Amino acid sequence: MDAIIWILILLTALNFLLKQTFRSWRGTVAAAVVAAGFVATMWPYAIEQSKTQIADWLSDTALMLDTAVVLTVEVALQMAFCLLSVHLENVSPVKKRMRVARKILYWFPGVLILPVLFFGLTQLIFALPGISFRQVAWGFGLAVLLLVPLGRGGLKWLVPEPELRLELLFLLHALVAVLGVIATVNGRTAVQGTATVNWLALGGCIVIFVAVAASGWLWRKWRGRRISC
Secondary structure (H helix, E strand, O other): OHHHHHHHHHHHHHHHHHHHOOOOHHHHHHHHHHHHHHHHHOHHHHOOOOHHHHHHHHHOHHHHHHHHHHHHHHHHHHHHHHHHHHHHHHOOOOOHHHHHHHHHHHOOOOOOHHHHHHHHHHHHHHHOOOOOHHHHHHHHHHHHHHHHHHHHHHHHHHOOOHHHHHHHHHHHHHHHHHHHHHHHHOOOOOOOOOOOOOHHHHHHHHHHHHHHHHHHHHHHHHHHHHHHO
């Protein structure tokens, strides 16, 4: 389980840098400043943590299920950005709401990078005993401030094609979604299984499915005839 957590941390950092490759240098610098400021100001809370407390958090089922919800929402938003970007490049004319939605997702850097940075700060404090906590935090913040623009430039140099970077961003978020389910559920299920079948509820679901499918099919037939006429 620890290996999956570390893979998720690395993927989150990589996805954050990949998203910056689609933004301007000003947006990247702004994101780097925010991330560095977050690291530099969170050291009073980071020093209150312990390895035992962090392990207890990772084994807390309720907390992990809440984390899974946040992870799922972020993955869905970032994957929607990828799909909208492809849609805008290949469809014309483009509806205004599509452009607005893509613009909003364009400026959404992601929130999972914040707990990743906080976790990295705690691990760095554990690894550097005897050094001022403030110095460790400000040093880590300076490293983040430099690594975000450098990482953006390195990824654009390694993968210069925007289409490939967009596809890579989509696939990596899909991988994060799969690994997130494994890591956050931790071998448990949120709903208790049952051996009995509620035939009335099952029949109701089938009726609703058939009714909605038939309505969609009739609507498509009617709309097709209207367009042809």
